[in-house]
Each structure stands twice: as structure tokens, then as C-alpha cells.
Amino acid sequence: MTGFVQNWRSSSVVRSALRANGWKLREHLEWNLILVIVLRPWQIRLGKGCPWLGRAGGKAHLHSLMHRWSKLFIPTLREAPTDAEVASHKFLLRAGYIRQLGAGIYNYLFLGQRSLNKIIAIVREEMDTIGQEFFLPAILPKEPWVESGRWSVMGDNMFRLKDRKGAELCLGMTHEEIMTGIARSELRSYKQLPQIWYQIQTKFRDEPRPKGGLLRVRQFTMKDSYSFDIDKAGLDTSFDLHDAVYRRIFTRCGLNFVAVEADSGAMGGSQSQEFMVYTDAGEDLIASCPVCSYAANLEKATSRLEPAAEMEPTGDGKPELVHTPGCAAIADVAAFFKISTASDIKCVAYMVLKHGASAKGGTKDTWHGVAAFLRGDHQVNETKLLGAIGGAELRTMGAEELEQYMHGPAGYLGPVGLTYDDKPLGEGLTVIADKSLEGRKNLVCGANKVDYHLRNVTPGRDFTWTLSADIRSVNEGEACPTSKDCNGKLVVGKAVEVGHIFKLGYKYSESMGARVLDANGKEVTPIMGSYGIGIERILTAAVEQSNDANGFWLPESIAPFTVVVTVTNIADSLLRETSEKLAAELDAAGIDVLLDDRDERAGVKFKDADLVGIPFRITVGKTVAQGKVEFVTRGTGGKHEVALGEVVAHLKSQVQEDVLLTEAAG
RNA sequence: CGGGGAGUGGCUCAGCCUGGUAGAGCACCUGGUUCGGGACCAGGGGGUCGGAGGUUCAAAUCCUCUCUCCCCGACCA
Numbered sequence: 001m002t003g004f005v006q007n008w009r010s011s012s013v014v015r016s017a018l019r020a021n022g023w024k025l026r027e028h029l030e031w032n033l034i035l036v037i038v039l040r041p042w043q044i045r046l047g048k049g050c051p052w053l054g055r056a057g058g059k060a061h062l063h064s065l066m067h068r069w070s071k072l073f074i075p076t077l078r079e080a081p082t083d084a085e086v087a088s089h090k091f092l093l094r095a096g097y098i099r100q101l102g103a104g105i106y107n108y109l110f111l112g113q114r115s116l117n118k119i120i121a122i123v124r125e126e127m128d129t130i131g132q133e134f135f136l137p138a139i140l141p142k143e144p145w146v147e148s149g150r151w152s153v154m155g156d157n158m159f160r161l162k163d164r165k166g167a168e169l170c171l172g173m174t175h176e177e178i179m180t181g182i183a184r185s186e187l188r189s190y191k192q193l194p195q196i197w198y199q200i201q202t203k204f205r206d207e208p209r210p211k212g213g214l215l216r217v218r219q220f221t222m223k224d225s226y227s228f229d230i231d232k233a234g235l236d237t238s239f240d241l242h243d244a245v246y247r248r249i250f251t252r253c254g255l256n257f258v259a260v261e262a263d264s265g266a267m268g269g270s271q272s273q274e275f276m277v278y279t280d281a282g283e284d285l286i287a288s289c290p291v292c293s294y295a296a297n298l299e300k301a302t303s304r305l306e307p308a309a310e311m312e313p314t315g316d317g318k319p320e321l322v323h324t325p326g327c328a329a330i331a332d333v334a335a336f337f338k339i340s341t342a343s344d345i346k347c348v349a350y351m352v353l354k355h356g357a358s359a360k361g362g363t364k365d366t367w368h369g370v371a372a373f374l375r376g377d378h379q380v381n382e383t384k385l386l387g388a389i390g391g392a393e394l395r396t397m398g399a400e401e402l403e404q405y406m407h408g409p410a411g412y413l414g415p416v417g418l419t420y421d422d423k424p425l426g427e428g429l430t431v432i433a434d435k436s437l438e439g440r441k442n443l444v445c446g447a448n449k450v451d452y453h454l455r456n457v458t459p460g461r462d463f464t465w466t467l468s469a470d471i472r473s474v475n476e477g478e479a480c481p482t483s484k485d486c487n488g489k490l491v492v493g494k495a496v497e498v499g500h501i502f503k504l505g506y507k508y509s510e511s512m513g514a515r516v517l518d519a520n521g522k523e524v525t526p527i528m529g530s531y532g533i534g535i536e537r538i539l540t541a542a543v544e545q546s547n548d549a550n551g552f553w554l555p556e557s558i559a560p561f562t563v564v565v566t567v568t569n570i571a572d573s574l575l576r577e578t579s580e581k582l583a584a585e586l587d588a589a590g591i592d593v594l595l596d597d598r599d600e601r602a603g604v605k606f607k608d609a610d611l612v613g614i615p616f617r618i619t620v621g622k623t624v625a626q627g628k629v630e631f632v633t634r635g636t637g638g639k640h641e642v643a644l645g646e647v648v649a650h651l652k653s654q655v656q657e658d659v660l661l662t663e664a665a666g
Numbered sequence: 667c668g669g670g671g672a673g674u675g676g677c678u679c680a681g682c683c684u685g686g687u688a689g690a691g692c693a694c695c696u697g698g699u700u701c702g703g704g705a706c707c708a709g710g711g712g713g714u715c716g717g718a719g720g721u722u723c724a725a726a727u728c729c730u731c732u733c734u735c736c737c738c739g740a741c742c743a
Binding site: 075077078079080081082083084085100102103208209211328329330346347348349372374376378379380382394395396402409410411412413446550566568569571572600601602603604605606607608610619621622630 | 667672676677678679692693700701702703704705734735736737739740741742743
């Protein structure tokens with residue numbers, strides 16, 4: 001009988017479960033405890049004064065440590081609520097992982113939390129190899145945010161509140177300020193660097209539009225870490241360490257991910273890399289090269305453009321006013337002039353919001369007119385545009401604003417003859433031209449007059465700009481930007497972001513005044529990095545990447561259970577006893593097993609087993625008479641018979657195979 | 667913030683137009699028959715019809731306001 005206990009892990013499982021129930025174990029008696037469990041594997045009664053356990057006056061009644069479906073709360077749904085549209089949202093609801101409480105706010109039930117705990121354990125184990133775990137508050141005072149300037153920058157995305165004294169607080173949406181505050185008050189010498197500090201904590205962000213179930217929520221768990229280094233080389237090292245650890249984490253979680261160049265957004269900083277999982281439910285677009293390793297978020301991606309065919313000038317080659325009645329759309333203009341849309345200059349006029357600080361430390365937002373010019377066949381990338389001019393938000397101009405800034409109507413806007421500012425986001429208009437307009441000639445553009453366009457317009461000669469920058473989105477099929485040797489054509493796909501690492505530089509250490517002394521006794525500002533992983537998004541992405549009509553299957557490493565033992569008929573004593581014994585055996589071997597001992601028909605149990613994300617199933621049914629059970633791999637649907645005595649070994653080999661496959665994929 | 671849609675039992679929905687005792691399927695409880703892919707029979711419990719106000723003899727239904735949730739957009743001139 002002691003043969004059931006095959007490794008140390010099982011006894012540690014037993015111990016931690018007992019401790020969770022308030023028991024204190026005497027270390028040298030552990031082996032006896034294991035014997036008790038082995039002898040009565042499915043129900044243990046430990047009374048007061050139990051000789052093997054030390055606990056004063058306890059009247060513990062310990063049911064089996066095994067997980068029995070009949071005793072658990074796993075509320076599966078036959079149909080998903082109509083609110084749910086995204087696959088992961090539907091299935092996580094149907095499988096009883098989550099329940100919605102509000103827009104972007106979710107309850108995590110037993111299976112969901114169990115899976116998240118496994119994800120967190122992996123993240124923690126890997127992060128511990130490079131960093132030190134902290135735990136910072138979720139409720140934060142205003143002051144550090146004012147110091148960094150982000151009390152105003154974060155705008156409505158930040159949940160704000162006041163305490164009884166009227167002091168302002170917020171719910172933490174990220175923790176650069178707090179970590180930097182610790183560094184400022186505690187770090188004194190270069191000898192204390194480098195430091196990598198991390199935490200796994202709840203974040204709050206008042207998203208303008210939560211959606212897609214768990215894809216975009218207002219409260220979520222994040223592993224965030226922060227590095228402090230003495231110089232850029234040190235930051236590179238910290239960044240690379242995170243890159244490597246993140247790859248291990250996502251690989252261990254069984255995700256098919258890709259690392260891409262990214263925009264650094266509101267966090268600030270230079271180099272930035274996202275870890276993405278391809279799925280149609282994703283909100284991000286990724287451009288990647290099928291030939292080389294180039295991959296970038298569309299907010300960052302560039303491409304090499306083929307030189308555009310230029311038109312011959314007409315007349316004296318100077319800009320010429322042409323009557324173009326009814327040609328407001330790019331396509332109409334191109335048709336009118338019989339030109340390619342690449343030879344038309346498109347204008348998109350925006351009002352851009354700039355966050356600023358008022359004299360009193362409050363927020364002071366201002367709107368500025370911005371005209372963006374680019375090729376007619378290109379699209380403005382608003383993230384790039386905002387990044388280029390330092391704006392926070394934008395909207396398109398209304399008719400009155402068009403008249404005020406452009407002196408022309410929509411459909412006929414153009415860059416010639418505009419009055420604009422030298423610097424971006426000044427009092428007047430900011431004119432920004434996309435890089436791809438440079439060097440072009442003899443183009444067509446709107447004349448800022450209804451039903452009129454100009455031809456023979458050459459950028460630089462006939463009009464200039466506040467600044468020229470890359471503000472367009474690349475298109476699928478354009479050439480890979482890496483080198484001329486790579487003749488790859490970019491492909492664009494949807495993806496969800498599960499992790500993001502970036503080099504912050506001196507943004508926070510500078511604004512908050514963190515300093516250490518270097519080897520020469522000189523004050524220097526430490527350079528920082530910031531790194532995040534969305535815990536729930538790992539679960540969501542895993543569901544998105546592996547589901548079918550009946551449900552989903554998770555990688556073994558993050559599944560709430562490794563295997564479900566399905567008894568086809570619980571009323572049959574042979575089947576019941578066989579399954580109890582088998583499940584106890586698996587449990588003792590350190591395998592997370594869920595015994596479906598419900599008094600339900602086989603069909604119901606099969607449907608549920610297929611639904612809830614458990615990667616393997618063992619069916620205890622009619623083949624038991626021949627000493628065999630059925631082994632089912634959820635992902636492939638493959639099933640075969642396994643002798644009762646070989647189940648544990650077989651399952652372990654299958655799990656191993658699963659791990660190898662995901663590692664190969666990663 | 668703009669546009670669209672939806673709130674009726676735990677889930678999916680009907681009823682609303684044309685006001686008159688609140689319904690169905692699934693789920694749940696009891697009993698029975700069944701038992702390898704979401705069984706069947708019989709009986710049963712459960713609903714302030716999102717909320718407030720109004721019209722009316724009478725409101726799930728008509729009117730006004732409001733709350734919540736979902737989707738699209740915040741876009742090319």
C-alpha cells in the first residue's frame with residue numbers, strides 16, 4: 001500500500017492541505033501521516049488528540065484531499081449569456097471559471113482561481129530567478145503621482161477617491177512612482193545596484209470601454225517589475241534578463257507567443273517590446289515578416305516603400321487650381337485626375353488634447369489644432385501621430401474648427417497656404433507631414449475651397465510643415481524594413497498582449513529625484529526599466545488559442561486540474577470503487593486529479609469534461625471488466641485504452657509530451 | 667464621448683405593436699424508469715417584468731426620466 005506514495009510532492013501536497021485546515025505537523029511524523037492517507041485514501045477522520053498530529057483541542061473532520069466534482073462548485077452552463085461574444089469569454093463563463101459583476105469587473109470562481117494560481121506560481125518561480133518580490137498597496141496617495149507628473153497625464157483612466165479628511169488618493173494602475181519612491185529613499189550607492197523588484201498585484205484602470213470578457217477589464221492582476229541600474233549597459237542587462245524570463249514564463253504557460261517591437265505609450269521611455277499571442281479577439285495589430293524575424297506592433301511598425309511613380313507637371317509646373325466638383329473622397333479625386341491615390345495628398349485634421357499641470361498642481365488640459373498630411377493610399381496611425389507631437393488624446397475636427405484652422409471644408413483640405421506654428425501644439429495650427437511625402441513631386445491636394453483641388457504640388461517647395469515624422473500605419477504586403485536582402489512582404493495579424501517590457505530610462509528617477517553615488521563619489525541618477533505581465537490575459541489567451549465547439553483545453557501547466565476521472569455510472573459499485581482507487585493513486589502520485597463522481601449520465605459528464613479546460617480525461621466505464629480504462633487527450637480528441645496498473649505512468653508520459661510540445665512551439 | 671442594441675425565474679427566450687390573472691425550454695427539488703455523448707414520465711418550488719414617476723378603472727405592454735449591460739465608433743476629408 002505504501003507504493004501509492006511515489007514521490008515527495010504528494011506528501012507536500014498533503015502537508016500544505018492540512019496546514020490550510022489549521023493543522024500543525026510535526027516534521028518527524030510526516031511519514032506516519034502519509035501512511036494514514038494511503039490506508040484510507042478517500043476519507044480520513046482525525047479526532048482530538050490524534051497521536052500523529054499536534055493540534056490543541058481540534059475536532060477536525062478532514063474529508064478526502066481528493067477533489068470530487070460532486071462536492072465542488074463548478075457551475076457549468078449549457079448556453080452562454082448573450083452578452084458574451086468572444087470565445088474565451090463565453091467558455092470561461094460556461095465552464096464556471098468566472099462570473100461578471102460589472103463592466104470589466106469579474107468574479108473568479110474555483111476553477112478560474114485555481115488556474116490563475118498556477119499561472120502566478122509559474123510567474124513567481126521564474127521571476128524569483130532574477131528579482132525580489134515586494135507587495136505594494138493598491139490604494140495610493142496623490143503626491144508621488146503629482147511628482148512624476150502623471151496625476152494629470154493619466155486623466156480619466158485613473159480611479160480617484162478621497163479619504164474622510166478630503167485627501168486625494170487613487171487606485172494603483174501601475175507602480176513606477178511607488179517603486180521609484182522606495183529607490184529614492186533607500187538606495188544610496190552604486191554598490192546597491194542593480195536591483196530588480198517585482199510584485200504580483202491588482203491594478204485598476206478605468207478603461208473607456210471594457211470589452212471582450214477578460215481581454216480588457218478595469219481590475220486585473222499584474223506582475224510588474226522595475227529595474228534600477230547604474231548605467232545603460234546595466235539596463236540592457238536587466239532588460240535582457242526580463243526578455244529571457246518572460247520567454248520562459250510564456251513557454252511554460254503553453255502560449256504560442258511572439259515578441260514584437262512596440263510603442264512605449266504613457267509609460268515613457270525608449271526600447272519597448274511586447275509579448276503577443278495571435279488571436280482574432282485581440283485588439284492589437286501586429287506586422288511581421290515571414291522571411292526574417294521582424295515583428296512589430298502596428299503602432300510602431302515601419303516598412304520600405306517602393307518609389308512611387310511621379311506624374312509629369314502640367315503647364316508651368318506651378319500649383320494649379322482645378323475645378324473638381326463633387327470630388328470629396330480620395331477615390332473620386334484620383335479618378336478625376338486619372339492618377340493613383342498614392343499621388344494624392346490626404347489630409348486628416350484633428351483636435352489634439354495635451355495634458356498639462358496647472359499652477360496649483362491640478363490638471364490643465366488644452367486642445368490644439370493639428371493637420372496631418374500623408375499619401376492618399378496611407379492611413380494615419382494615431383498612436384504614432386500623438387507620439388510625434390506629444391499629445392494625449394485626439395478627435396477629428398468639427399466643421400467650425402475646420403474653418404478656423406484650415407479655412408476650408410472637409411473633402412477639400414490641403415497643405416498649401418496654411419499658417420502654422422514652428423513648434424507642435426502651440427497656439428495655432430500644427431502641420432505634420434508623413435515622411436513618405438518627402439522627395440515626392442507634382443502631387444494633387446485639396447485647395448481648402450469647396451470643389452477645388454491643386455495639382456503640381458511639390459512638398460518642400462509649395463508647402464512646408466511644423467514637423468515631418470512617420471505617422472502612417474504600414475499596410476500588409478509592403479516590404480520588410482530590416483534590410484534590402486530580406487525580400488519578405490509584411491503580414492498583419494490580430495493579437496492580444498500578454499506582456500510588455502520597456503526601458504524607461506531616467507523619466508521617473510529624474511522627475512522624482514532618485515540619486516545614488518557612483519564609484520567616484522559623484523551623484524548619478526539610476527536608469528530604470530519597467531516590465532509587466534497580465535496574469536488573467538495568460539488564461540484568456542490560452543483559451544483563445546485552444547478551443548472548439550465543445551469548449552477549451554488548457555496547457556497542463558496552467559489547467560486547474562491535469563486530468564478528470566469520469567465514472568460513466570456512479571451507481572455501479574465496481575466502476576465507483578475502481579475510479580476512487582484510480583483517482584487516489586493519481587493524487588498520491590502528485591497529479592492534480594478531479595474525480596467526476598456525480599450521479600449524472602455519462603453524456604452530461606463527457607460534455608462537462610470537454611468544456612472545462614482539463615487537458616486529459618480518463619473514462620472509467622465498460623472496459624474496466626477487462627482491467628482497462630479509456631484515456632482521452634482533449635486537445636487532439638485522441639483516445640485509447642490503458643491498463644489500470646499503467647495509468648499513472650501513462651499520464652505522466654503524456655504530460656511530459658505536452659510540455660515538450662509547448663516548449664518546441666514556444 | 668457619439669451611434670446602435672438589450673434588460674421578463676439561475677440560463678436561453680416568447681409576451682409589448684393592439685393595456686385586462688406572467689409564459690415556454692433548459693436548470694433546480696421529490697418520486698419512478700433509465701444509464702458511453704447534455705434521457706423520459708409524474709408532481710413541485712421559484713419572477714418587485716432593471717428602477718422611479720406619470721397616463722388609465724387597469725401597465726411587462728403606453729409616456730417621461732433614470733440606472734445597468736453588450737456591440738460598433740471615437741476613422742482617413
